[in-house]
Amino acid sequence: MSDQTDIDARIQTYYGEVFDEHARLTTRSAQGPLEFQRTQEIIRTHVSGGRVLDIGGGAGVHARALADGGFDVALIDPVPRHVEQALSIGVDAHVADARELPFSDASFDAALMLGPLYHLxxxxxRVRALREAARVVRPGGVVFAAGLSRYIAFGKATLGRPVPELYPGEWVALAATGTPSPGRFPAGHFHTAEELQAEVTAAGMHVLEVVGVEGPAGALLESLQDAGEQLSDAALTIARASADLPGIRDMSAHLIAVARVPE
Known part of the structure; x- marks a missing residue:
C-alpha cells in the first residue's frame, strides 16, 4: 500500500502544477462532458434542492452547475489552486480535508464525494472520510461517493502491450486488491462496485445503488477530442442502459455509490 503522506504531497503537485481538473470535465476529451452529464443526472435523480457540500470538488464544475440549478452549494478541496478556481466562478469554496470536515453535524442535505476516495x-x-460526509449530512440526507473502477485501471495498465509469461507483481496487486501501479496520477485505490458498496455500508450508511457513470463506451470517448453528436449520444444511451448491471457497471471509469444517512 502506498504511503498516504507521499500521496497527499503528490496531489498538491499534480493538481496544483501539472493537471487541469476543470478541463478534464469540459474540453480535454469527449469523455469529460459525458462524465459531467451522467454525474449530474445521478445526483438530480436523488436530490432536487437544498444545501449540498461538494467534498473534494476540484475546480467547482459540478458545484457551479448545481448552484445554477437552485442548490445552495459549498465546496472544500485540499488543493489551493482548485479553491481559487472555484471562487473565481462564484462557488463558496474553502481549503479542507475530506477526513476532517470543518462543518457541524447535520448541516447539509446532501454531500458529494467525487474524488477523495480514490486518493486514499x-x-x-476511506471509511473515515465517508463517516465525515455522513456526519455533516442530516438524517435522511444523501451521500454520493465515487470510486475509480479497478477493471478500467487494470485495462489501462495491461492492454495494448505484450503479455508476460508471469504477470508482474504490480499487475497482480492492482487486480487483486486495487493497489495502484506507479504512475504520475496520485492514486490511492481502485474499487470494484461491490467493494465501494461495502465501504459505504461500513461507514454506517444505507446504500441505495451503485452505478457506473460513463458506461462501456466511455473509454472510447476518452481517446477522442470530439466524438461528434451521434457517437456521443450513443455512448450516453449505453451508459444509462448499463449503469446498474453487475459487472457491466465496472466498465465505467467512475462508479458512484448513492447512500442515505440513517434517520
Missing part, C-alpha cells in the same frame, strides 16, 4: 490508500481513511 487505506480502507481506514
Amino acid at each position: 490508500a487505506s480502507e481506514h481513511d
